[in-house]
Amino acid sequence: MHSIIIIDDHPLIRRGIKDLITIDDSFEFTGEADTGEKGIEIALALxxxxxxxxxxxxxxxxxxxxxxxxxxxxxxxxxILTVSDNEKDIVAALRAGADGYLLKDMEPEDMLKRLHDVIEGHIVLSQKVSEVIIQGLHEEAQNKTRQQATLTRREQQILSLISKGLSNRRIAHKLNIVEGTVKVHVKHLLRKLNLRSRVEAALWVVEQKTQKKNNRA
Known part of the structure; x- marks a missing residue:
C-alpha cells in the first residue's frame, strides 16, 4: 500500500482527496497540512x-x-495539484523537480490512474496541461528555430526514455548508470534542443514523430 499526504490550504479539497484515495485499496491517506511549513514537517516525519x-x-x-x-x-x-493551467506555473514546477502536474477539475478516475503511474516512475500530466505545453512549443517554433544539434548516443537513449515518461531514477536503473549522470545528460540535451524541461522534451519527441508521419502521408 502506498502512502499519500496532501498539502493544501483548502479544507474541502483535502477532504475530497482523502475520500477519493480511500476508494483505492492501493493507497493510504496518512496525513494533511494547510501550509507548506507544516507539510514539510509531516513529510519528514511520515x-x-x-x-x-x-x-x-x-x-x-x-x-x-x-x-x-x-x-x-x-x-x-x-x-502538483492545482487550478492553474498557466504555462509559466507548469514550467516552473517541472523545472523545480515536480513528478507531475494535475488540475483539480480532472475526473476522479483519471487522477487515481495518474497516481498509479507516478508510483511506477512516470511523470504525470493532466490532458489540458499537455496541451498547454504543446501549444507553447508551437508558438516558440514560430519565433525561433530550434537547434537541431547532434545528440550523443547516450543523450538519444535518454531522450527516448524521457519520451516514454520515465523518471531520472528509472532511466538510471534501466541504463545501469547513476541518477546524477542522467541529470547531467538531461541538462545537456535540453540545452542543445533549446527546451525548458524534460516534459517539453517528451512532448517534442512526440511532435517530431507526428510531423514525420504527416510528411510521409
Missing part, C-alpha cells in the same frame, strides 16, 4: 510515497514548498 501539493498557498507557496522538499531527505513523488 516519509510518504506521494505528496499532493497545491500551488497557490499563502505565506509559503507551492513552488517554494516543492523546492524546500527537494532540498531535504524526503524521498517522495511530489505531484
Amino acid at each position: 516519509q510518504p510515497d506521494i505528496i499532493l501539493l497545491d500551488l497557490n498557498m499563502e505565506k509559503m507557496n507551492g513552488l517554494e514548498t516543492l523546492q524546500a522538499i527537494k532540498a531535504t531527505e524526503i524521498d517522495a513523488h511530489v505531484v
